[in-house]
Structure formats: C-alpha cells, structure tokens
Amino acid sequence: MSTKSTRVAAMEAIQEAARSDERIVIISPDAVAAARATAFREEFPDRVIEVGIAEQDAVDIAAGLATTGMKPIVVSYAGFLTMRACEMIRTFVAYPGLNVKLIGLNGGMLGGEREGVTHQFYEDVGILRSMPGVKILCPADAQQAKLAAKAMLEEEGPVYLRLGSGREPEVFEDGTPFAFGKVREVKKYGNDVAVFAAGFIMDRALKALEQLHQEGVEGTLVDVSTIKPIDCEGITEVLKACDCAVAVEDHNIYGGLSSAICEVACQFHPCKILRLGLKDVYPRSGVAAELLDAYGLSVQNIVDAAKEAMKK
Amino acid sequence: MTVDELSRIANRLRLDVVETVHLAGDGHPGPCMSIADIMAVLFFEEMKLDPENPRWPERDRFILSKGHACPILYAALARKGFFPYEELKGLRSLGSFLQGHPDMNKIPGVDTVSGSLGNGVAIGTGMALGCRMQGIKDNYVYVIVGDGEEEEGIIWEAAMAAAKYELGNLIVFADLNNHQSGGHVTDLSSLYPVPDKWQAFHWHVQSIDGHDIGAIRNAIAEAKKVTDKPSIICCKTIKGKNIPYMEDNNAWHKRTPTAEEVEIAREALRDKM
Numbered sequence: 182m183s184t185k186s187t188r189v190a191a192m193e194a195i196q197e198a199a200r201s202d203e204r205i206v207i208i209s210p211d212a213v214a215a216a217r218a219t220a221f222r223e224e225f226p227d228r229v230i231e232v233g234i235a236e237q238d239a240v241d242i243a244a245g246l247a248t249t250g251m252k253p254i255v256v257s258y259a260g261f262l263t264m265r266a267c268e269m270i271r272t273f274v275a276y277p278g279l280n281v282k283l284i285g286l287n288g289g290m291l292g293g294e295r296e297g298v299t300h301q302f303y304e305d306v307g308i309l310r311s312m313p314g315v316k317i318l319c320p321a322d323a324q325q326a327k328l329a330a331k332a333m334l335e336e337e338g339p340v341y342l343r344l345g346s347g348r349e350p351e352v353f354e355d356g357t358p359f360a361f362g363k364v365r366e367v368k369k370y371g372n373d374v375a376v377f378a379a380g381f382i383m384d385r386a387l388k389a390l391e392q393l394h395q396e397g398v399e400g401t402l403v404d405v406s407t408i409k410p411i412d413c414e415g416i417t418e419v420l421k422a423c424d425c426a427v428a429v430e431d432h433n434i435y436g437g438l439s440s441a442i443c444e445v446a447c448q449f450h451p452c453k454i455l456r457l458g459l460k461d462v463y464p465r466s467g468v469a470a471e472l473l474d475a476y477g478l479s480v481q482n483i484v485d486a487a488k489e490a491m492k493k
Numbered sequence: 494m495t496v497d498e499l500s501r502i503a504n505r506l507r508l509d510v511v512e513t514v515h516l517a518g519d520g521h522p523g524p525c526m527s528i529a530d531i532m533a534v535l536f537f538e539e540m541k542l543d544p545e546n547p548r549w550p551e552r553d554r555f556i557l558s559k560g561h562a563c564p565i566l567y568a569a570l571a572r573k574g575f576f577p578y579e580e581l582k583g584l585r586s587l588g589s590f591l592q593g594h595p596d597m598n599k600i601p602g603v604d605t606v607s608g609s610l611g612n613g614v615a616i617g618t619g620m621a622l623g624c625r626m627q628g629i630k631d632n633y634v635y636v637i638v639g640d641g642e643e644e645e646g647i648i649w650e651a652a653m654a655a656a657k658y659e660l661g662n663l664i665v666f667a668d669l670n671n672h673q674s675g676g677h678v679t680d681l682s683s684l685y686p687v688p689d690k691w692q693a694f695h696w697h698v699q700s701i702d703g704h705d706i707g708a709i710r711n712a713i714a715e716a717k718k719v720t721d722k723p724s725i726i727c728c729k730t731i732k733g734k735n736i737p738y739m740e741d742n743n744a745w746h747k748r749t750p751t752a753e754e755v756e757i758a759r760e761a762l763r764d765k766m
Binding site for chain 1: 550596605618622627629647
C-alpha cells in the first residue's frame, strides 16, 4: 500500500484557502518545516508568525490574533501542543470559543515511531476531548486530511486536527467525501460485527475486515473521523445493527475513540465492545509497522478481537 | 483632565473596589490598589474606547494580565459606561455577568479572558500583531502585568516574540509592588531587578513611580514615540495603596473588608475623590 503525507495534504488545503481568505495566518513554534508549510511561507511570507520553540506563546498569540478577527492556525507536534500548551488551549482558546485552529503532528505511535515516547503522542485526543468547546478531527489518510483541513477552516471556533508523521498509508480513493461530525461506513460485508476506527490505523482495520470476510465473518468498518462532537446517532445505528463491536485507535485506550464509542454505547445500545489501542503503557522506538504489531494493533489482533466480540 | 482629577478618579475606583468586594464577600482588593492610578490614566484619559460599541475594531485593547485584580477593572468599566454601576454588587455571584476573573464574552469592555497568570503579554502580542496585519493604525494594546506573574516562563517567550516583531503598538505596565500570593517577590524568586530583564529582551524600558499620574502620562507618551520596539513601563507601586490597613500588607491579597473597614476606607478617601 502506498503512502502519502497527511501533513502535506492538510497544508495544501490551507494554502488554497489562504488565497481567498486573508485572515488565515499560521503560528509556528519552529514547526514550519515539520508542518510542511514552507510553500505556504514562500507564498505568504507575512502570514507565518514564527515564535521560536515556544508552544504556549504560540497558542496565546493565536488567541490574541483571533480576538482581532484573524483566523490563526497553530501547528506543532501533537503532544507539545496539547500538553505543554494545554492550559492555554483550554483557558484562552476554548473557554472564550475563539476561532483558533490547532494542528497536532505525530499523532499516535505511527507518528513519532522511531523517535520514542517523547515524540509519540497517544494522549492528545483524550486531553482535548475533556475540554468543552474543542472539536476533534482524526482523518484516516492524506486524501481525508486535505478535506478535513478544509472542513476545519469552514467550522467556527476551536478545532483540533490530528495528523501523522508524513508516511500515512493511502486508504481512500480520490472523491471520497469527508463529513464533519458524521461517521462514515467504509466497507460493509454484513452485520456480524462492527469495526470502528479513526486515523492512520484505518488501513489495518480495512485489511482485518477483508480477512474476516475471507474467514466467513461479515463485518462493517466505520470511520469515525470526527471524535468530538461524536456522532451518537450514526454510531448507535451501527451498534443496533451489529450488536457487538471493536474500536481501533492509535491512542491510549483511555480518553480517545474507544472511550467515546463506549460512552455512546452504554447510553444508547449497550453491547460487547472490545477496545484496541495502546493499553495504558509507554511504548518504545521502532519501525512503525513493527511497533504497532508489538503493541497489539496488528491486523491479526483486530481479527481476533472481532471474533471475540461476537462471542456472547 | 488634570492630574488632580485623575488622581481623584483613581481613589474613587479604590473605594469602588472596597465596597464591591465587601458586598460580594469575596475578591482580591489589595492587588487592585497598586494599579489604580495606571487604570485611571488609561481608562479616563488615554485609551480610545466606545462603551456603546465595546468591540469597535479600531479601539485600543486592554489586558489585565493579573486578572485577580478585576474588581478595579469592573469598576473602571462601569464608571466608563460599559454597564450600570449597580451591577458591581453582583461580583462573583451566580446570575451576575461579573465573573471571578475577566471573561471577554460575558463582560462588555473586556478584551480577553485573564486570570491564569503570565498570559497577558502573549495574548497582547497576538492582538498587536492582528491589529497591525489588518492595517489598523493609531491604536495600542495595553497590558498590566504583576511582578509575581513575571516568574512564569511564558512572559519571556512572549517578550521575545513581541521584540522580534517590533511591536511598537504594545505597551505593558509592570506593577512592581513586590508582593505575590505567597509573600515577597524578592523572597520567592530572583526576578528583581525587573527592568534589566526586559532590557535584555530588547524592549523599550522605562521606570517610574506607579502612583505619579504625571509620570504615567509621560511614560505613555514616550512609549508611543518608539515605533520599532514594544514598551514596558516598570512601575514602583504599593500594594493596598491609599487604604490605610491594606498598604503594603499582603494579608489583603485576598480578603473581604468588613462594614467597619469599608467605613475606614471611605473616611480615608473622603477628601481625595
């Protein structure tokens, strides 16, 4: 499966939007290169605010800019943004509901795989999900990341866009739509089991669905690209049809996609749901594919979990 | 306005604080008193504001970075006509829009959330950049920071960014009363001397008596002449200034005056308002 950078794709959308919206400005805590925004900076040199390695400052400056009507986008690594500048996001962006966009790079193990724990971030979604007023987008590949970035800019108020390392597997064909706030059925063989996934783990979830199909288990794969607000109605509909599910995410199992799915399920359609993600441990450095396999996110792990979920 | 008139306004604001914190039964009166003279000059002489149109894009901006001193901000806004004076008695009460710390969406005239210390200079940097990028000329972003909050690292992150972008439209007052919640600033940290540090960060630096109305005016005029650097006006001040039992007494960082103490304050300020 070929790869394409979600970072490049998202920035293409932002650069295109900036041509017709002069309010768009990028705030960089030394992250222009990381965010693949050098072309943006060449085209709009006055619309990149470079603050040096200072994420807290970047978020507060974005808040100040937004009060004047600008549309700032802060780009940084997911953890430096959501952890180091956590309070700035919460108090000075989310609380007043300012129109600040946040792009977090290296989301999950697939992000900073070889860098190790300091540069892998599996808490970002959980942190932001607990903040009132922040919307969270977790696109599955570059094609979706571009549409997600466009949707983010069209949405008023704080939005977080989770991106990866720049080597994300291509899952979706051109023309695949992106719907803000809605789940989307990626593939449906039947209602034996539902597989919910978000982000760059989608290719593995898709392979697992195919393998299940080969083995006679007919499942449905659902892309939950908007983790907040969560699509209660859409998820409930799938749960009612399948009555068991697996949730797959490149994030700690606490606070992210699987938590959100379980919150919906326990209120609207309680059923057996197995959760595949990082099991509350800090992983190691390694090649992405090996790392995901080592920490329980292989295709076989998903297949096994789906079969387990089907057992009553 | 004359120096005497502004000085009387500052004292009126001080008494407003004593009275409203007493009625609310909660708040930080001491930190309001050291900035009263700066507030009087900014709100009643210097700043371009329109109480009828609080979000007027070309207005000057004001950030009370030491947001716990909001009773005096609310008093200034009320006396400026942003909302009825009677509203002050609702301070910190459910049902009132006067939140425990400034809220830009609930309180007319408040330009940003503040209260979590250290953030005002960075937010002001963003505002100053935003105004400049949109071609708004002849407006300024004013920030008041406490001395204790300059212990926060983000202050210095913002100091670097504002200097890098040569924000001549950003004017910061440092309220140097040498008190913070836990004691003297000089005991809790190695922050002092303050002006040297801002100098090192390439700011235009002035040092004045923060209770000298004339000096505050002059310092603002000087700051406005510098167009390629942000300005800091380091103000030597007295926490609790002009309220006899509060002066330089950190017990009044957060404390509610009794009815008797309100009377003492009224008496002390009677001929000075």
